[in-house]
Amino acid sequence: MSRRLTATISLLVSVAACGRSPSSGATPVQAGVLITNATVIDGTGSPGRRASVRVEGDRIVAVGDLQPASTDRVIDATGLVLAPGFIDTHTHADDGLDTHPEALAVVSQGITTIIGGQDGGSPLPLSTYFAALEKQPAAVNVGMYVGHGSVRDSAYYSIVRAEWPEVRQRLEAALT
Numbered sequence: 438m439s440r441r442l443t444a445t446i447s448l449l450v451s452v453a454a455c456g457r458s459p460s461s462g463a464t465p466v467q468a469g470v471l472i473t474n475a476t477v478i479d480g481t482g483s484p485g486r487r488a489s490v491r492v493e494g495d496r497i498v499a500v501g502d503l504q505p506a507s508t509d510r511v512i513d514a515t516g517l518v519l520a521p522g523f524i525d526t527h528t529h530a531d532d533g534l535d536t537h538p539e540a541l542a543v544v545s546q547g548i549t550t551i552i553g554g555q556d557g558g559s560p561l562p563l564s565t566y567f568a569a570l571e572k573q574p575a576a577v578n579v580g581m582y583v584g585h586g587s588v589r590d591s592a593y594y595s596i597v598r599a600e601w602p603e604v605r606q607r608l609e610a611a612l613t
């Protein structure tokens with residue numbers, strides 16, 4: 438991995454859009470992080486542009502030509518790219534979030550949302566899976582398709598298992 442790409446990934450921020458307008462004089466300034474001189478790719482399809490980004494808590498509150506507040510932690514991103522988190526639309530990282538909720542394998546790549554269940558397998562019922570995630574949140578957003586194979590298996594396994602000796606005989610006969 439190139440040095441530039443590594444540096445780019447380390448600056449990815451998990452926010453799709455500005456949630457609030459920039460701080461006005463009427464609002465007390467919160468301690469925040471000001472990322473300066475980044476090449477900002479905002480996900481709209483517009484070309485990257487040089488800008489600073491102010492973060493308060495878990496929100497981007499301003500993008501533009503910004504000056505640091507006295508309480509800001511300033512990160513100079515000269516020569517680096519700042520972009521919203523990526524969405525992995527076909528992942529297997531959903532398996533294991535219970536034991537590794539920090540999800541380093543994905544967040545270290547700048548992925549902030551994962552979608553599972555693409556191959557037809559998913560936890561069932563999904564309500565139980567998501568209830569567990571609510572109880573122990575992961576470091577990434579998680580979406581899940583209902584696994585068509587899992588649903589079918591849950592209905593058919595007991596029937597197929599009962600008929601397995603005959604199925605096996607037929608399979609062996611087909612091989613001889």
Ligand SMILES: [Zn+2]
Pocket residue numbers: 527528529555556
């Ligand atoms: Zn897959």
